[in-house]
Amino acid sequence: MLPKWLTQGPCSLSPAPNKTKYVMTFSALLDVDGKILDSKIHPSRIRNTQAISYEQANHALDFSPTALERGAHPPTTTPSPSLAPVSPESTKDLRVLSKFAFAHFGKRQADGCLYSENINTQLKVDPHPLTRTTNFTPCAPNYEDFDQLPTISYLVEKNHQRSSNNMVAECMVIAGRVAAQYFKKHNIPALYPTQQPPDLTAHPELGQLLKHISTTKSPMSFQDLLALKNHLSFSFIDTSPGANFSMGIHDGYVRVTSPLRRYLDMVHHWQLKHHLLNPTSPPLFSTDQLATLFISIHTTLAKMRILEKRTQRFWLLNYIARIEAECTKSPDTIHQAFPSIVAGCLRHELLRNPQAIYRGKLVMFLPEKNEWIANLLPFGVPVHFSIVGFPGPEKLQPDLEVEMIIHTLAPDVNAIKFAYIPIQEPPKE
Secondary structure (H helix, E strand, O other): OOOOOHOOOOOOOOOOOOOEEEEEEEEEEEEOOOEEEEEEEEEEEOOOOOOHHHHHHHHHHOOOOEEEEEEEEEEOOOOOOOOOOHHHHHHHHHHHHHHHHHHHHHHHHHHOOOOOEEEEEOOOEEOOOOOOOOOOOOOOOOOOOOOOOOOEEEEEEEEEOOOOOHHHHHHHHHHHHHHHHHHHHHOOOOOOOEEEEOOOOHHHHHHHHHHHHHOOOOOOOOHHHHHHHHOOOOOOOEEEEEEEEHHEOOOOOOOOOOOOOOHHHHHHHHHHHHHHHHHOOOOOOOOOHHHHHHHHHHHHHHHHHHHHHHHHHHHHHHHHHHHHHHHHHHHHHHHHHHOEEOOOOOOOEOOOOOOOOOEEEEEEEOOOOEEEEEEEEEOEEEEEEEEEEOOOOOOOOOOOOEEEEEEEEEEEHOOOEEEOOOOOOOOOO
């Protein structure tokens, strides 16, 4: 959204000895149960003395590593970065931060926050932007004869409940709540992500499920998440502070933590800075102006999200197609296995060797898309797919166990199809 000279220069938090960085600080006083007792927003100057990666922080805090697998095609020879030790002083600070961040998360869970330990993926294409090619017509995959393939690298992560990633994410939630309190206290217009709770009177079993979640404070299973998701209302942006059911927040929340890459976050920073500099002046943007602004950019943001998902899925399917071509031409390499990978950002997750047979339980049929959702064993994660040679859904019931193999991959149309294999029951003696 902003030029590199700004994001990688004055606005960057990258290590720069003896250089002062200008930031906006969102401070909160929490009790041991995670309740916010007091808050403050003020401009600050900091010196970034040490950059710590998520992996380093996980190791220092004795958290389970989040990275399940990483890979690239064409294969790269770059070794995995070694984890430099975190200083004792920084580790002590991280433990304090972790204690209160997860106390706040526990408070949100008790207030109904929905959370599931799912699998996430990161996909990267290099070089970026891509180099233009000439005299190349991709009429059929021929990866071996084309030496200008961009490198597709991926990282599969387990979203553990206690991880440095979630610790940072929870601090961002706290900052959003602090900003909401500041906006309300000083009558400054802002845009609040809001979501109404489901109607529990028509579905009392959902009330029992939510009570169990808030009591145990444990991650939801995929089946529970599906059962509840079908009854959740869409989130929306409101100019008045309201509850956000899925987040477990009932007093308002505002996005302010990414002003360098999200335009509405930057607008909120403009509102804050204007009030800090001119506390007696009218707000920089009125409520009507913010509402008009959001409407004008909402369509653009939605189109960008769709384009991002399609692009990531396209390159992911290209990765799968490359591996499939290698396995077909070199059967001896098939034992190396097609690595575990989250198949796209549209919940196509954890596909393995295209030659392998997958066994799993069907969970739900989506008639409007002619797709099934299943838990593929042994991963136990959701996969959306269409199936070739599959009996009609009216003949099958959810939780039925099926077997299938990858049938076709079409990166150009973003499609994955499985071939159905009836399970052969062992002969009775």
